[in-house]
Amino acid sequence: MLDVLQISDPVAVFALVAFLILLAPIVMGRWQLPGTIGLLLAGAVLGPNGLGVLARDQSFVLFGTVGLLYIMFTAALEIDMVVLKRSKFHSIVFGLCTFAIPQGLGTLVGHYVLGFSWPAAILLASLFASHTLLAYPIASRLGIARNTAVTTAVGGTIITDTLALLVLAVIAGLTRGEVDEYFWYRLGASLGLYVFAILYGLPKLARWFFRHVGRDGVTEFVFVLAVVFGCASLSHAAGSEPIVGAFLAGLALNRLIPHNSTLMNRIQFTGEAIFVPFFLLSVGMLLDVRVFLADGRALLITTAMVATVTVSKWLAARLSSLLLGYSPAQARVVFGLSVAQAAATLAATVVGYEIGLFDDAVVNGAIVMILVTCVIAPWQVDRYGRLVAQDSADAPVLAPTERQRILTALSERSPSRHLLDLALMLRKPDHEQPIYPITVVQDNGNTTPQVAGAEQVLSDAVSYLSQAEVPASPLTRIDLNLASGILKARRELNATEVVMGWSEQSRAPEFFFGSLMENLLRDRDFSLVVLRPREPLNTTRRLLLAIPPEADLEPGFQAGVGLIKRLSHQLSAPVMVLTEEEGAQRIFKRLRAIKPDCDLVPGKLPRWAGLRRVLQEHYRDGDLIVLLGARQGGLAWKPVMTRLPEDLADTFPKANLLVVYAGEPDRENTLSIVNPEPATRMA
Template sequence: MLIFQLAVILLASKIAGDLSVKLGQPSVLGKLLIGIFLGPSVLGIVTNTDILKEISQIGVILLMFIAGLETDTEEFKRTGKASAFVGVSGIVVPFSLGYLAGMTIGLAPTESIFLGLLLSATSVSISVQALKEMGRLKSREGTTILGAAVIDDILVVIALAFVMSFAGGDVHLGTVVLKKVAFFAVAILLAWKVVPWVLKKFAPLRVTEAVISAGLMICFVYAYLAEYAGVAAIIGAYIAGVAISLTKYKHEITEKVETIGYSIFVPVFFTSIGVTAEFSGIAQHIGLIIGLSLLAIATKLAGSAIGAKLAGFSWRSSLGIGAAMVSRGEVALIIAAIGLESNLLQPELFSVIVVVVLVTTIVTPPMMKLFFHKPETGKQQKQ
């Protein structure tokens, strides 16, 4: 059954992606929508099995790994201040208004704080693909978005630990912060001393594709360490990509990882987001879904755009950066699952949040297209 589902996903995602491009939108939008069409909500051809989830997880890890490989480290250094502005302001606005929204709909103060944190989360995996297709990934805007996503993830997870410890959960804030500091310290040390050494040792091995195997090993180790430290695995994969981008093996690994990722794993990731959509029983909450969706989109767009403007970007670029930060993706879903388990999120509200996350993910690519103009490079982008 899995083999058939993979065949359907690959066929449908490529066709849908191409159609989306012909209609003037990023191909990722077509892949997201075709997932809804293939999933249980419409045709039911593809189901969200455990193994499909694992393949999807590899897909998003590889996508962020490629983003790291293609990052211009000098530009990354120059955009540090802008990333901080975007990351912080992109949390403050959604958190504040999310808290007020929670109190308005009758949630307890602690639950309202959790809702605010949930709306503050960002996942730029979708934005990364849209940036690649528009030739903007290596631009000042693209680098700022990636840096802001790292800052956003760290701050939201630390704030979440604080809320859960305050709410009586078995969470110690000091331990959470220490684990994250330790992860970034170890990640930097490995990037400086270990990553180049590993690649150098693997390069002369008389086996096929030794260098790409070493690159993938580094990627997965970083992703695992990040997840273990309570940082999203995609952040670890991104840092691994940046580390390898500083070595002479960057181009060889980038080319081959793109072939591996875009041939199977990344399409599965994009399509599986739509497949996970479950619309049964949400009709009674349609007003709340619309309200929270508009709130989620507007607050992240405005908050991040204000931060970008304060950092010196034009209004168009600022709104483009804000649009790229709108998608909540898998990061928000993970936080929502934690809230459900900790009784900080009611079961009926959890179902609503899942749909809201899907909405923010779907609207992100066309919003980015609106504010970012695709440069005339003459080079066909990967789909």
């Protein structure tokens, strides 16, 4: 409108956008509104149809498209696959409801109220049936991304968007005369091949890359970007839209990118800081108020479109929530996640305009509908998502005695990254406790060179943890032996877990399962987790968990199994449980009762003495062998347990091996926990 105000210098444009991204959450926060609304309004006011300060050029279109695909990708990436698998019926119910109700109601409104032809009315209704997970980042920030209602909404998205895009393909084909007797065969074959290639082929490619190529964070991040947008770009060849490809890529990579990892943090940070805000600004720029002032029919169409999509999506969310037993707050969150319109809506609008079914009034009505729903969606999710978070039973307030502290023993001879990844996966994010990396230098008189090397190891560890936005408190100890240094630090910190690795330069059994292990295991107040890494943990396909007989009667059983299930949950990997058939039912009952939830698959183990043979039968490439160890003197301990880790290491030289010795803390001595200040200590 005011070209004289337009900024053309790219540096100034980016600076202005950066200030908008910074100020939008601050300004909107004064009215208790999410920052996404501020970015949408800023795009409308400063865009080409407002003050004209910013032009919606190719840079905004590019970054906006990337932001939209990023939303779909991260939504699929953060899905709890265990919950999705168990609630797939919920996703199907909601997906069909949120497609059928808007599609049916929208067709009737388009034909009988607005006077469109049946093909135009059906295509118009497909705009209402689809939706975009615009408000998903808000649900993620509120900590409810793995709530059943949110998972259902995300799972239903791919159903309704796929059906809506199929309607678009059919109507466009009919109008252009492309629908013949082979149309459905071509469409079904191309889509089937496309989905199969992503969901089956991409995980294999990514697992190979993470094992053999991706040795640093930048390489892994660029690889993820390349495959996601590669999958999205191939969608048109399959008769679909890029948002479907990005969503499928997220599902395919879900198991390979743990939620508590540096790679996941990089993905979320880049999207929320740059790409998603650009998308919101670009959507806001589409609004042109002048069209409604000049054409009364355009105002009628816009009002009907906004009312229809809002009412139909609310009815779908409400009906699904009643059928599935969700609370009113969960129903509003589902509505907020499913009401926003963007990608598929724009695609259908453009196609309808090109083939002559839509005119300018419908195009502008669609833009206003996108803007209005993009304002409603984040407001609903932000307001009612807080109620869901408060009511969630998955986030109990922990007593001080339950606070978790992980001490991670590092050295120049062992691969620190694998141990730090394990510590990140075992850490409970809600505790907000740092991870304590420690190096122990043996006191041989001249320790200066060893201390310098140890401090470099700790510096690298702190840098790695900071990339995952996890605080670190590094410790250096000088002691006569490794066990003594670790135990002293463990007692000072009152650490609940100690994570250790196996040296690649010495024989693992001699180094770890000799006197060192015996000394460490004498302290029963913590859980000892020992990892022999051979491949990156995120490439794990399955956990093979060996539980000795009567281990469930040990006082530390719940603590040990809780760590293993947390690891399984992070890896989205099922657990095959191998325990003696006698007592297996009792153990399985206790396993299922321990949080968090994960896939538990029973395996057949007639006798504990045949464990190695059974493991050899079940082991496949990519499996993580996990042994729930037994401390001497416990009910599950037998003399054979002393050499069992060594035997497994020799039997499976190329496998990742994890041994967990559960802690048995004395509750009377852990009532008071001191919070040590992060510091590098020298003894």
